[in-house]
Every structure is written in structure tokens, then in C-alpha cells.
């Protein structure tokens with residue numbers, strides 16, 4: 160336990176790891192699974208222990224210098240704000256002190272100055288429209304137009320940053336401004352970015368526009384995926400078929416209108432559909448694979464009674480209609496880890512990207528031991544049953560386990576029952592060798608994120624897409 164206290168070499172060693180994985184790796188996990196570790200700074204007071212659940216909620220470990228850099232940054236921000244509030248009655252010597260603060264705010268890109276806050280020049284049309292944004296600790300630099308969000312600009316340049324809703328609501332893209340202040344946010348929810356965090360320097364990349372050169376610390380990133388992104392494209396598609404596969408799930412197939420083009424994507428990724436006549440988009444994951452019927456894209460879309468896109472799809476979209484899409488986005492893709500077993504856990508329309516991953520495994524002959532747990536309410540909510548059962552013939556180590564949470568007595572159901580996470584808890588007791596892929600409605604994904612580590616899945620090996628909704632952001 161003493162290893163956790165004092166010198167910070169271990170921090171460098173475990174850089175980028177989740178705290179829960181660090182303590183597991185260090186052997187500070189009790190055999191009974193109720194792992195508790197002392198808070199390092201509390202000097203082993205047994206009354207003040209962290210559970211693994213606490214640790215999982217902490218941001219991943221950064222290099223030691225990152226901590227002091229952040230602290231300095233916070234101090235500098237507070238000081239600058241106090242000076243701004245003091246206004247014309249600024250204390251004597253404030254200018255000198257401000258200039259001393261340059262050491263916490265060095266020009267990040269040699270040869271360039273901070274374009275910072277020169278809004279007037281910009282609006283007059285002679286200012287810079289592009290700025291350089293550097294991501295740490297990965298050392299990637301991109302150019303960002305002022306009218307694009309940083310997340311979008313990164314995706315266009317093939318850089319896959321962690322994200323979820325892209326609407327400022329889920330906090331998956333939250334990052335920290337290490338250098339540079341001149342950032343403006345589109346509307347976002349203060350649940351995702353509370354005011355005090357914004358004051359400290361946190362930002363939501365899916366809502367942030369850069370108005371000067373910035374250095375941003377990514378709090379959450381996947382080293383395997385970050386540079387694997389395919390540049391995003393805009394494309395027009397024609398509806399080829401629209402079929403109900405359950406009472407509220409539509410299997411939509413579209414074809415790229417330009418016969419010479421193809422939209423490259425990795426199985427598990429998604430595209431954004433524009434909602435016609437509205438400044439809105441909705442994300443939908445491809446259910447097919449890039450190799451199968453090139454030029455065609457398949458989706459499984461849930462119809463919500465008052466849903467903006469889904470009502471439009473249900474009531475208006477007909478075969479032959481044109482729709483506009485942008486993509487691909489997302490990092491819910493199969494990681495190359497041949498020694499690991501695979502656990503897929505899905506519910507509702509979460510079927511789509513998992514189907515894509517399974518179909519691609521079948522095409523590529525990936526015979527890793529794999530189980531797909533799919534949760535539905537009643538028998539009438541199950542879909543693609545035949546295909547999933549047939550996959551077991553192609554993939555000998557594949558098992559499909561559907562479960563009903565509210566089976567009807569007329570269903571004649573003799574399969575698993577209960578919430579899908581409870582079924583996994585019941586049937587699996589050692590997932591220490593497994594990679595888990597979770598996809599579906601947010602409550603199901605959150606329950607799975609709580610459960611899987613208790614069954615042994617390493618936090619870093621849980622990959623998920625939360626189908627977050629697009630309500631109204633409550634701020635900005």
C-alpha cells in the first residue's frame with residue numbers, strides 16, 4: 160500500500176490508466192471482490208478508504224507534470240478573473256504580475272502568437288479563421304476553423320476523439336484547456352459541464368469553437384483508435400427499403416446516390432442523418448459491414464412516438480426518397496485482441512452496431528469465443544433471430560442469448576428472463592479474459608458499466624455506445 164504514497168514514478172508508469180485498473184495491477188484488490196484501497200493522501204486511515212467504484216469515477220491518470228500544469232492553470236485563471244473583476248481599479252503592479260503569468264501560458268506553437276480575443280479584427284474580416292489545436296498527451300495537432308467545433312474538425316481530419324451525443328449533454332468529450340482561453344461553446348447542458356468546471360478550464364469538445372491556438376488535455380482517449388479514423392464525408396442517399404422488423408424497430412436500407420462513391424466505415428460506426436427542414440441531425444449505427452453490398456447502408460431504427468427523426472421516418476419516408484448523411488463517426492469498433500473472449504451486450508436498437516460487428520467477424524472468419532446477450536421486453540421485440548442463430552454455424556464459438564424482461568404468458572418463452580444485465584450476472588462469473596462491447600439505451604449501458612468490472616472485465620476493455628437522446632440543452 161505504501162507504494163501508492165510518496166514518489167510519483169508509478170504515475171508515469173500507469174499514465175493514461177483508469178485508477179481502478181492501477182490498483183488491480185498493483186495487487187491492492189481483496190480476494191472477496193470488495194476491493195478497497197486507502198486514499199493515498201490520507202495516510203492509510205482505514206476509515207477513509209476508496210472502493211473500486213469510487214476509483215472508476217476518477218479521470219484516468221495523467222503524467223505527474225500534468226497535475227501541476229493543471230493546478231498552475233487554475234491559479235492563473237482565478238488570478239486573471241480577479242483582475243478582470245477589479246476592472247479600472249486594478250491593483251498597482253497588476254500588469255507586471257499578469258505578464259509574469261506568461262510562464263503558465265506560453266505561446267504553444269513556436270512562431271505563432273495568440274490570436275486571442277481579437278474578436279473585432281476577426282469580425283472585420285481580416286482576422287484569422289483557422290487556429291491550431293494541439294491534443295496532449297497524444298501530441299496530435301490539427302487546424303480548426305472557427306465555425307467548426309473542435310470535435311468535428313478533428314473527425315474531418317481522421318482523428319477519432321472520444322464522444323457520445325455530440326450535443327453537449329453526455330460529457331464523454333470533456334477535456335481540459337491547458338493553454339489558451341479563447342473558446343466559445345454552442346448550447347450545452349450544465350449537467351455535462353457545470354459552471355465551476357468551465358471556470359476551471361474544462362471544455363466540451365463537441366460544443367467548443369477555438370478562437371485562438373489551444374493546447375487541450377484529453378481526459379479520455381483510446382490510443383488504439385485515435386489515429387484510425389476515416390475522414391468524414393457528406394453524402395446523399397436514396398431509400399431502398401423500409402421494413403418493420405418489430406412493432407417499433409425499422410430496418411432501413413439506403414443506397415449512395417453517387418454510384419461512383421463509397422462511404423468507408425468500420426463495422427460498429429455510425430452516421431448522422433439530417434432531419435429535413437430542421438437544423439437537426441440524429442445518429443444511427445450501420446448494421447451492415449463495409450464489404451457487404453458496397454454502396455448500401457443498413458440501419459435498425461427505433462420509432463419513438465414523438466421522436467423528431469423517428470416520427471418523420473415512420474410517417475413520411477418512402478422508397479426512393481433522398482436523405483442526407485454525414486459520417487462515419489465513432490469508436491465502437493472491434494479491437495484486435497485475438498486472445499480475449501468477446502462479450503456483446505445490447506438492447507433495443509443497440510442491435511445495429513453489434514450485428515455489424517458479428518457480421519464482420521463472420522466475413523473475416525474471426526473465431527474468438529463470443530457471446531451476444533440481447534435484452535428485449537417481449538418476444539415480439541426480438542429481431543434478426545434467424546440470422547443470429549445461423550451465425551453459430553459459421554462461428555463455432557459464438558452463442559446468442561436473448562432474454563425477455565417482461566415475457567407475456569402467451570409468448571411460450573422458455574429462454575432467459577429478466578433484465579439483460581441480471582442475466583449476464585447470473586450466467587457469467589469470470590470475465591477476466593473478456594473484452595466487452597455494450598450498446599443501447601443509456602440506462603442499460605450504465606447498468607452494464609457498473610456490472611462488468613465486478614465480473615472481472617478490465618475497465619479499459621469495456622467499449623460502449625450509449626444511444627443518448629437529444630433533448631434540449633439547458634444552457635448557453
Ligand SMILES: Cc1cc2nc3c(=O)[nH]c(=O)nc-3n(C[C@H](O)[C@H](O)[C@H](O)COP(=O)(O)OP(=O)(O)OC[C@H]3O[C@@H](n4cnc5c(N)ncnc54)[C@H](O)[C@@H]3O)c2cc1C
Nearest residue numbers: 442443444460461463466467468469508511626627628629
Ligand atoms: C452514437 C449514437 C448512435 C446511435 N445509433 C442509433 C441506432 O442505430 N438506432 C437508433 O434507433 N437510435 C440510435 N441512436 C439514437 C438516435 O440518434 C436518436 O437519439 C433516437 O433515434 C431518437 O431520435 P428522435 O429524433 O426520433 O427522437 P427525439 O426527438 O430526439 O426524442 C423524442 C422523445 O423520445 C424520447 N427518446 C428519444 N430517444 C430515446 C431513447 N433512446 N430512450 C428513451 N426515450 C427516448 C425522448 O426523451 C423524447 O421524449 C444513436 C445515438 C447515438 C448517440
Ligand code: FES
Nearest residue numbers: 323324325330365
Ligand atoms: S459528446 Fe460532447 S457532451 Fe456528449
